[in-house]
Structures are given as C-alpha cells and as structure tokens.
Amino acid sequence: SSQLMAGKRGLIMGLANDKSIAWGIAKACADAGAELAFSYQGEALKKRVDPLAAQLGSDIVLPCDVADEGSVDALFAALEEKWGKLDFLVHAIGFSDKNELRGRYVDTTRGNFQMTMDISVYSFTSVMQRAEKMMSEGGSAVTLTYYGAEQVMPHYNVMGVAKAALEASVKYLAEDLGKDGIRVNAISAGPIKTLAASGIGDFRYIMKWNEFNSPLRRNVTIDDVGKSALYLLSDLSSGVTGENLHVDAGYHVVGMKAVDAPDI
Numbered sequence: 001s002s003q004l005m006a007g008k009r010g011l012i013m014g015l016a017n018d019k020s021i022a023w024g025i026a027k028a029c030a031d032a033g034a035e036l037a038f039s040y041q042g043e044a045l046k047k048r049v050d051p052l053a054a055q056l057g058s059d060i061v062l063p064c065d066v067a068d069e070g071s072v073d074a075l076f077a078a079l080e081e082k083w084g085k086l087d088f089l090v091h092a093i094g095f096s097d098k099n100e101l102r103g104r105y106v107d108t109t110r111g112n113f114q115m116t117m118d119i120s121v122y123s124f125t126s127v128m129q130r131a132e133k134m135m136s137e138g139g140s141a142v143t144l145t146y147y148g149a150e151q152v153m154p155h156y157n158v159m160g161v162a163k164a165a166l167e168a169s170v171k172y173l174a175e176d177l178g179k180d181g182i183r184v185n186a187i188s189a190g191p192i193k194t195l196a197a198s199g200i201g202d203f204r205y206i207m208k209w210n211e212f213n214s215p216l217r218r219n220v221t222i223d224d225v226g227k228s229a230l231y232l233l234s235d236l237s238s239g240v241t242g243e244n245l246h247v248d249a250g251y252h253v254v255g256m257k258a259v260d261a262p263d264i
C-alpha cells in the first residue's frame, strides 16, 4: 500500500456496516496511510461502527444525525477539539421512505420529498459549512450519487430528483470553496447491494441489468468505489473539482441493451 494519504485526516460519514460504500472508501484511505474519524446515525449503529473503525486503527467514532443541525454542530465541535484541522470528508448518506422507492414518482408525498431532500441533499451543504472552517490548508470532499439523477431509472423516483439536486450542489460548493483550495466532487456509483439499496424496488433486477449491459460486463464493488474515492480525496486529483466521476463499469455511456445480454 502506498502512503498517498500519510499525514492526512479525514471524516467518514455514512458507515453502517461492512457492505457500506463508506467502508470501501475508508479501507482505501486507511491503506494509503490516512487517519480516520467516523460518524454514525443512532445508537444502534455504534456497536457496528466501533469495531470497523478499530480495524482501521481509529477510535474516533462520533454520533451525528444530519437531520438535526445541533447534532452536526456537536460532531464538528468534537472533531475540532480532537484534530483542529481536517483534510478530507466523505459524505455517503442518503435516505427516503422505501414505500416511495417503488411505483410512480408522481405519487411522491410532500413530507417524504422534503425529508429526502433534507437528508440526502442539504446535509452535504450543512456539513461543508462546518468542514470549511476546519480545512484551513485546503481539502477535498466527496459525496455519493447515482445515474438515476441523469436518466429515469425504475423505482428510483424522488431519490433521483434528490441526487440531481445533490449533483448541482456539488458544482455550487466547488465554486464557493475553490478559492480556499477546497475541492468538492461526486462519485456516481453503479448499483451495489447495501442496506440503503435494499429499500429500492426490484433492486436485484437492476443489478442484473447493469451486469449484462455495462461495458465491463460486471457490477462494481465497494473496493472499486474506494479506489476512485482515494484518487479524488488525494493529491492525485489536485486539479479536479465540481466533477461527477462515474464508477459504474461504464454503464452511463451505453444507449441500448447489449447484443449479448440474456433475457432477464
């Protein structure tokens, strides 16, 4: 493992278990020598996150519910006390009522629309407000998005609308924070079987479709995403900001079902 991230300190938000995209990213960063802190949502997840953090040599595991501004403030106050400065941040958080991740987008309720936007979009802006203050020597932040922001995907519904807003916010954040040497990028990951993904209707079918029709003829793993995140979080991408890097086995360039794809 290279020491690409030696001397760098990063906050990983959105680790739920060892299937989480946040775990793939954390492993890649720790492998490259980064020092990590983790935030988790709700006491129930603490007992899962503690041992995973320990596995990567971290004992900084802090609670944060991004729906609550006070909770975000408390997280950054605690981190400021421990570290003073922050070099990178990973936002791997999204949420919507799973009853609305099936059926028609047009039936989305106002309440779930607002909650989905708040937790999946505004939270990134909210954490960057605090992270900016700790990134006095510049920094790099990455959030996670999906192709359902760009094209209509079955069942993705309000989450697709939220990811479109998230991708737009990445560009605005990149402009605002670029003057301070802070880079802000997104990774558009192909479908991966995680806790969050299990809420999406017909997810197995979506996985099969991507496997048979993407140029690499496979699905991506959390390690694929981790390695690309390492690029965006490290100095290797020093000239890159406001970007949306597709880590999807190339699926986003395809316009039609592959000729060799079996019927599913």
Ligand code: NAD
Binding pocket: 013, 014, 015, 016, 017, 019, 020, 021, 022, 040, 041, 045, 064, 065, 066, 067, 091, 092, 093, 094, 095, 119, 144, 145, 146, 147, 188, 189, 190, 191, 192, 193, 194, 195, 196, 197
């Ligand atoms: P995951 O379930 O492992 O992670 C989602 C995380 O969001 C969990 O850790 C959960 O605790 C956290 N979260 C939800 N509400 C929160 C709140 N109010 N406060 C704090 N944390 C909260 O699933 P994942 O697939 O690794 O998801 C990570 C990100 O990747 C999400 O933004 C998701 O939309 C995105 N993404 C996932 C896929 C996929 O196919 N799995 C593809 C593209 C993008």
